[in-house]
Amino acid sequence: MQQRANERIAYFNGEYLPESRVVLPFRDRGFLYGDGVFDTTRTFGHRLFKVKEHIDRLYRSLRYLRLDPGLSPAEMAGITEAVLERNRHLLGPDEDYWVSQRVSRGPSRIDGEEPVQAGPTVIVECTPLPLRERAGLYRDGIRVVVPSNRRTPPDALTPRAKTTNYLNMIVADQEVTALDPGAWAVLLDMNGNLAEGRGSNIFLVRKGELLTPGSRYVLPGISRETVIELAAELETPCREADLDLYDAYNADEAFLTSTSLCICPVRSINGVRIGGEAVFGPVTRRLVDAYVRLVGCDFVGQYLRRLG
16 A cells, blocks of 8 residues: 555554554454553644653553553653654644554454454554634633533443543533534533543632542543642642532633643533633633643644634
């Protein structure tokens, strides 16, 4: 198969290949059962952010699934840097990547037959950030809608592991998109408290204090962790709490954190306006400014410049 012009390169089971040559066996357990884990960081100014923290979380997820990738965390970090290096030249000066590590248990064995592949499937790849698609979120704020289905409870399957089985979140997104195509889903946990969305954590601001759902019921995001660290530096009180829709509707400010968005303000929850007329409330603005200083990239401007 001939490589396409400007085709990105991915790591696939020990080789660096054009993306079009990365082909999974159809019996791969990640495809069959969602039996795998992944993690994703992003670049700022073409440089990886907190790659060690993301890979540490990847290996915690791997231990939870009792899945050995056959690589040490240091080797995985080196491969991640190598994939970025092979693809950096494809980025424009104001563009950045998601960079992901993906590990499945590999193909299912068939009794009496030689396996098509011994051991797990390991892929490291990169994808351009959807800067144009999400630019309006920073101009207008995110409309959050709470779907009817609840977040998978920790006594069924811990949400703290970042697995490739995202059906719980996908079904939620489909319901919300049917109601409001531009909205983002944030699920409640089984106790009726705010949990998280697909790839995003939520924060509320009340009387100058930051509040966020407890880490037992969500995937503790690296961006979430970064905000908590920045809040401590800014001497802004921050704590985990049980937060229901009453708390959400009465919040002074709200925002979502995610790898791609970093911090993005929430305009409304279930149609209830949060905060005043300004898109960025004062606490959210201080945290965004601190985040920008930390990463050395005006990520808000990076998105807004796509609006034309």
